Amino acid sequence: MATPYRDDFLPESLQFRPRTPLVDIGANLTHESFQRDLSDVIARAKAANVATLIVTGTDIEHAEQAVAMAQQFPGLYATAGVHPHDASGWNDDVAHQLKALHQKAEVVAVGECGLDFNRNFSTPSEQERAFEAQLALAAESGLPLFLHERDAGQRMRDILRSWRDDISQAVIHCFTADRDTLHGYLDLDLHIGLTGWICDERRGHPLRTLVKDIPLERLMVETDCPYLLPRNLPAKLKGRRHEPALLPWIVREIALWHDVSEAELGAATTRTALRFFRIDAVS
Template identity: 75%
Template sequence: MAAPTDTFDDVLPEVLRFTSPTPLVDIGANLTHESFARDLPAVLARARAANVTTLILTGTDREHAEQAVTMARRHPGLFATAGVHPHDASRWNPALERAMRDLHRQPEVVAVGECGLDFNRNFSTPAEQERAFEAQLGLAVESGKPLFIHERDAGRRMREMLHAWRDDIADAVVHCFTAERETLFGYRDLGLHIGLTGWLCDERRGHHLRELVGEIPLDRLMVETDCPYLLPRNLPAKLKGRRHEPALLPWIVREIAHWRGMEEAELARTTTATALAFFRLPADETRPATQHEES
């Protein structure tokens, strides 16, 4: 394998080299994004240096889910999800359903998704989104794996659909939660988990989350970067290229802990334990491991 072109010095300045007091699980990392193609080994090394020891790679369609599975097979501490994002729901058909079912049988795949509803952009129609999401709810029941859910401006309909399936599905997490109090409390009533990102660190739109973060039950809270997206806006230094990455997760944990009024180490320990249980991973997954490299 060729040596990565970027180093700690020219990607993360010293002030941005955070280290979590205890191991962290990033439950939403889009490492199949093209921006990581040239320096993935360095990205993973920086994550390990930050004590972010387990990464769940988000599979938003067949292509990216397959890529995530391949990465997970090559690198310890990496796992994958497999689903069809609501933006691509119009593509759902029997062949795609069969492909998803096959992916869910792979041991590297630890959740069904990213799937759900997005009535903000409606790249696929609401009807198409509901059809694809309903089918993936069925696949989650069939596989017994938890759900990794995307929801934007569709809280009421999401709650209605999940309520109808709640007795049959296993655990479910609404990743990158950004909604309002009513939606959060509806998800709480359904016993869902909540994933928080650097949205909380955005002074333009994250204020309401700072007020709500204490309302999320601690044993239902998980953390994620959603990288390369949602780079925290309140980082103590500018980042060249503006690409988010897993090594910055400790900053998000620090911010969440601040707004919850608790110690960073306690939040790190609890969210990691919750994530390991949710994705059914052994506790030793958080131990640092030597990276497998391609020959």
């Protein structure tokens, strides 16, 4: 159903508002591409009934920016962590600053943190050191974890298994791996975040066959914007920047492969996300 927007960035055919409020659990709104029109981006999200946005903090600078956004805009919350790409910079000062951020009311998760053995911008040993230090911070704060993993599923599971009794909940954000990795995470009682990757018929087809294996009470949805623009959009978008207003198209695709209605999937993922991040209600 079409709905009015504050500007014409989105073609009319991409403007649709589901009846169920949605939660985007991973929006990189601190990315420089959002600097020029952040207020409009958030307004479009609200118009598309994406009522709650979790803004990802991947290092101290971006976590502080995410907190500032959450203080400015109702319905926005922040995470605070150090991405594995930046793990080489981990030190006691970073740990101290993160610990302070985790005490802020706007911060609802530790992360984005984890392991990325695909690009190895930081060495595996540096990544593991920073990851375990952030697991300790999560255990201390009691906050849930917002996790990143690429080509490191077995090592990630081994580390998480040793910490599982100490940490609360955790979500593997932007999951794209295989069946064994998925079931390994589910066996650890983890949550799974799905993105527009599933809308890509070239790369996302293997993931589509796994969607039904994810219980709705463990599933959440995200854009990971400005990345991973869905390929199921019925019209072209100016540029290639993804944004939260397009989350309903991701929900549509996931619902198709989960064999449930869009309304059921939207309601379930919203309930799960609000409970996971301990948010009382959609703002």
